[in-house]
Amino acid sequence: MARFHEAKLYGAYIRFPQRCTRCNGIANKTYEITVMSFLSTEHGVQAPICRRCYRVRKGGGIIIYTITGLFFISVMVIILGILGILISLVLVIPVIMFFHDYLDRFLNRRIIGVWGVRVSPSEHFLTLRFSDISLGQEVEKLTEQELQKSARGASEYEGESAR
Numbered sequence: 694m695a696r697f698h699e700a701k702l703y704g705a706y707i708r709f710p711q712r713c714t715r716c717n718g719i720a721n722k723t724y725e726i727t728v729m730s731f732l733s734t735e736h737g738v739q740a741p742i743c744r745r746c747y748r749v750r751k752g753g754g755i756i757i758y759t760i761t762g763l764f765f766i767s768v769m770v771i772i773l774g775i776l777g778i779l780i781s782l783v784l785v786i787p788v789i790m791f792f793h794d795y796l797d798r799f800l801n802r803r804i805i806g807v808w809g810v811r812v813s814p815s816e817h818f819l820t821l822r823f824s825d826i827s828l829g830q831e832v833e834k835l836t837e838q839e840l841q842k843s844a845r846g847a848s849e850y851e852g853e854s855a856r
């Protein structure tokens with residue numbers, strides 16, 4: 694059902710084509726795509742984006758965080774009252790982090806078309822998904838080329854298996 698291209702990319706060498714990932718226009722900004730698994734270290738990937746699409750993504754974030762924030766506050770006030778909220782906030786922080794990760798991914802998927810999925814245990818590899826399959830393949834290829842250019846990166850990539 695899901696239509697996207699998943700690419701496991703060597704994090705330090707990820708390269709995008711220099712055009713807006715959303716509209717293919719001239720990219721004069723970057724948007725940081727966050728890659729993290731629940732409670733793992735957060736990594737940022739800079740996706741090229743035009744000014745207009747950058748504003749759309751930022752605006753989308755403000756709207757959806759305001760709506761979900763107000764919703765959660767209302768539900769908690771109804772259930773717990775103000776004092777209950779202060780006490781349970783400590784317990785609820787992991788839940789907030791989970792929702793943050795989910796919403797961030799949702800917005801990147803819907804608006805930019807590139808979203809982070811996971812960080813490998815070594816933290817060398819970041820898994821991204823692309824709505825535009827050919828863009829995903831292009832990023833994969835550019836990243837691979839960038840990796841090959843770096844002798845240090847290439848030897849790291851092949852690990853100890855070469856010896």
Ligand SMILES: [Zn+2]
Nearest residue numbers: 713716743746
């Ligand atoms: Zn754009």
